[in-house]
Amino acid sequence: MTTPLNVALIGYGYVGKVFHAPLLSHTPGFHLHTVVSRDAGKVHADLPHMRVVADAQQAFADPAIDLVVIASPNDSHASLALAALDHGKHVVVDKPFTVTVAEAESVIARARDRGRLVSVFQNRRWDADFLTVQQLVRDDVLGDIAELHSHFDRYRPQVQSRWRESAAAGAGLWFDLGPHLLDQAVQLFGMPLALQVDLALQRQDAQAPDYFHAQLRYRRCRVHLHAGSLVAANGLRFAVHGQRGSYQKHGLDGQEQALRAGTQPGEMGWGEDSESGRLELVDGEGHVSVQTLPSQPGDYRRYYQAMHAAMVDGTPPPVSAEQALALMRLIALGERSNAERRELTVA
Template sequence: MGEVLRVALVGYGLAGRVFHAPLIRATPGLALHTVVSSDAGKVHADLPDACVVGDPQRAFADPAIDLVVIASPNATHAPLTIAALQAGRHVVVDKPFAIDLREALEVAAAARASGRLLGVFHNRRWDADFLALRALVEAGTLGEIAEVHSHFDRFRPTVPDRWRERAGPGAGLWLDLGPHLVDQALQLFGVPDAVQADIAIQRSGAEVDDYVHVVLRYPRLRVILHAGALVPGAGVRFAVHGTGGSWFKHGLDPQEAALRAGGVPGGENWGVDPAPGRLLRVDADGALHDAPSPIPAGDYRAFYAGIRDAIRDGTPPPVTLDEALDVMRVLQAGIDSAAGGRVVVP
């Protein structure tokens, strides 16, 4: 099977506990060795055999650790990533890997100087619905794509008391869900020519943005990225229109809900989306054909399997540093566009 890589996980909040720890433990060739947390009892309730330390520097300096995973609040991503890289560790950092482009470039420089792997957790490349859309685009089924609507809506009318909802660096919906939406768009269509963004606060009592509507401009194509906190029900996830037809998908990939419910990655029916897409085609006679469009199973473990192979075998990482920087350039362009009320070139 090859060498088992020992992992230190920094942070045991939502991202660390719900996403990273289960995925690390479910990936052959990875072993969750250490968790950095101020609440050892919380960690040991789930992971009785884990070593728990309160200081991330202790984990970075531990020669037993091969890979550090940063799942702490966004504002700490860059300094912790740089420290872990300088300690000689490979690093996976949750998205966004920095709070702005300037900070992202500093992290990238540290990664290149260290000679270590830096992977950014853009896990939604392995959403079931995105895999289906990617296959349709690559096969040319929809012809030349003209218009894409990519939504990530939720219904949270009451503002939760958590760091993502409090005023401060790295908070807000654009830096929470925006990285997912942007990364998926760039994977399909590349970096846009320009970005136009409307980022706002809609809920009473909210301190940070909870509404984003961002248009990525290509020569003819328009990609609309949208996220809101006041959208109940299984709304549209994708609506894609091209010269060969349209594709629609409602509801979110099931993996996050399964992880929140304590599901084990790779278990029975893991990543199987119960809601198929809809493919609409118009034939030569002008007749409209509307048929279900199958959705392959998604699997976030593919990210960590790719990280394992990149470290152990030297294969290309699942998310390259250049790809992660491109996401940050578009995120920064969105911030600048919304602040200045203008179109920005990323």
């Protein structure tokens, strides 16, 4: 039997607690060895026997640790990743990779110098509805795609006292949900020719963008990415329109909700989408057929399964450093587009 790879998880806030800890604990080949947190009681309430240390450097210096997973506030990602790499660890960083392109470049250069892997946790590549859209595009079911609308809307009228909604670098929806929606679009269609982004602070007392709308321009296709915090009727997730028809899907992938409720990855029904999509196709004579299309099963563990294979077998990581850097450049270009109020060409 192969010895499991030991993981140190940096941060036990929402992302560390809800996503990384349970996914790592239920992915064969990984052993969650250490959690870095200043609140050991919070960790032990969920993981009674877990080793908890308050200082990340203590985890980095531990020769037993093979992989460091960084789930701390965004503005600390780069410094923690650099320190972990300097201690010879492979690194997974929760999205966004870093706050600036320069930081991303420095982390990638350090990983190359140290001969270590660095990857970004883009779990929503394994959303049930996105996998379904990806298959429809891959199989050319809708023909040439003219429009894709991707929404991740919420109704959260009250600004919460947390770093994600603060004025800190890397806070706000563009850095929170933007990386997910941009990454999915690039996975479907590649890098766009140009993009235009509108960011706004819409809620009273908002300190960071709580709204964005981005248009990605391709040769023929237009991709619209949208997230808002004051959308009470927030059902639409995807609408895809092509020469042969359309696909629409309402409701979010249920894995995050299941994890929040304490469901363990792999339990009965894990990754199944309770809401099916609607596929409407038009034949050459103009006849319309409508069918309910169940989503493919999703599974966020597939990210860590691929990461394990990359570390052990040398296969490509689930999200490469090059993909992570390209996405950071899109995020930065989006900020510039918003500041200049115009469409910008993607280099």
